[in-house]
Amino acid sequence: MSKRPISADSHVTEPPTLYVDYIEPKYRETAPRLVNDPKRGEVYLIHGLDISLPMGLIAAAGKDPATLSMKGSGYDQLHRGGWDPKARAADQDRDGVAAEIIYPSVGMMLANHPDLSYKRACFDAYNRWLKEYCDGLPNRLFGMPQITMASPQSGIEEIRKAKEMGFKGVMLPGRPGHEDYHHRDYDPFYEAAVDLGLPLSFHILTSGKDEMRTYRGPRINSFQGIIRGNQDIIGTFIFGGVFERHPKLKLVCVEADAGWAPHFMYRMDHAYKRHRYWLKCDEMERLPSEYFRENVYMTFQDDWTAFKFRNDMNVERLMWANDFPHSDATWPHSQELLAEHTADMSQWERDRILHDNVSELYGLNVA
Secondary structure, eight states: OOSOOEEEEEEOOOOTTHHHHHSOGGGGGGSOEEEEETTTEEEEEOTTOSOOEESTTTTOTTOOGGGOOSSSOOGGGSOGGGTOHHHHHHHHHHHTOSEEEEEOSHHHHHTTOSOHHHHHHHHHHHHHHHHHHHHTSTTTEEEOOBOOOSSHHHHHHHHHHHHHTTOSOEEEOSSOSSSOTTSGGGHHHHHHHHHHTOOEEEETTOSSSOGGGSOSSSGGGGGGGTTHHHHHHHHHHHHTTHHHHOTTOOEEEESSOSTTHHHHHHHHHHHHHHHTTTTTOOOOSSOHHHHHHHHEEEEESSOHHHHHTGGGSOGGGEEEOOOTTSTTOOTTOHHHHHHHHTTTOOHHHHHIIIIIHHHHHHTOOOO
16 A cells, blocks of 8 residues: 555444533433443443444454344443544554544434434534544544534534534434425535535434334345435435535545445436436436536445446545444454455555545545
8 A cells, every 4th residue: 555544434432421421411411321231231321212222333343243242242342442542543553544534333323313402412512522532643533523403504503613623524414403405495504514615424324213123034134224324315415406506515425335336326317317307306417427426425344346346436436444443344454355455456546545535535634
C-alpha cells in the first residue's frame, strides 16, 4: 500500500455510564445504561424501547465465528479501544490503518427511538462524549455525531452545532421526524449541509424498524435484509429529486456493502424510463444512475463483488472500512484481505478506495 488505509466505518463501544454522565439532568433517571441480565450478560437498556442491546456482538472483532454469541459478554471482555482513545491507537496499528471514521453502537438503536425529545437528549450527550473521545487521538479518530432530525429547522440547528464542535460530517436516522427526506421542507436543511461542507451519513439498522427481527424462514435469512433500509433511502433521495435540487449534496451509505449497486442503478433507470408515468415520478434532467454515481458514497468491508465490479460504479465514491470492533469487522486481518481483493487494481484505484476518497470527502489531514 502506498498509503495506509483509512477505515470509512468503524465504531465505539459506548461506556457503561456515558449517557448517565453526559445527558442533561432532566433525563438522567431514564438515560440508557448498562445492566446485568442473568441470562444474557451485560446489556444496554434503553428506556422506551422493548429490546435491549447485548454486548456479545458489539466488540467481537477478531473472534472465531464459531464463538460468536449475543449472550454472556461483559465490558471487561470487550476491546478497550472501543472507549479508550489511547488503546485505540494500538488497535489501528495492529490492523494497519491510519485513521477511522467513527460511528456509534448503542446509538444505532437509539436512532429508532419514537420519543424525539428523549432521542435528542441522548444524541447531545453522545456527541459531547464523542468529541472528547476523538480529541484523545487527534488526526486518527473522526467522529460522526448523531442528528435527531425532528424537523428541518431543528436539523439545521444540530448540524450547525456539529460544525462548531469540529465534526467533519453527520449521521442521520433512517427516518426523520417530519415527512420524509425527499419533501421540499428539507431543502433549507440540505442547503445548510452543503454550505457547511457536511456529508450526510445513513448507517444500516437505523430506519425505524428492526430488520433483524423481520424475516422469513431460518433466522440467518434476516441478515440479508439489513441493507434494504439504506437502499430505500437512496431511492428516496434520487426519485424524490433531492440531488437534482441540490447537486452538491453528498450522501454516505454506511455498512450496506456496495456490490449490489450496479444492478440497483440499472433497475432504477429501468423504472424511470418505463414506469415513471403511471408510478408518478417527476421528470429529472439526468438518469437515476447518474445521480447515484455522483452523489452517493458507499462503505464496505470484505465485499469482493464491490472490488470486482468497481468499474461498473464510480471508483471515486467507494470507501473501504474495517467495521472495528463489531462482529462483521475485518480486524485484525484487513491487510491480508486487502492484498487479495486489490491485487488486480492500479495504484490509483487502490489509493482512491482505501484512502483518498474518504480523505477528500471529509477534508482529512491523514498521512
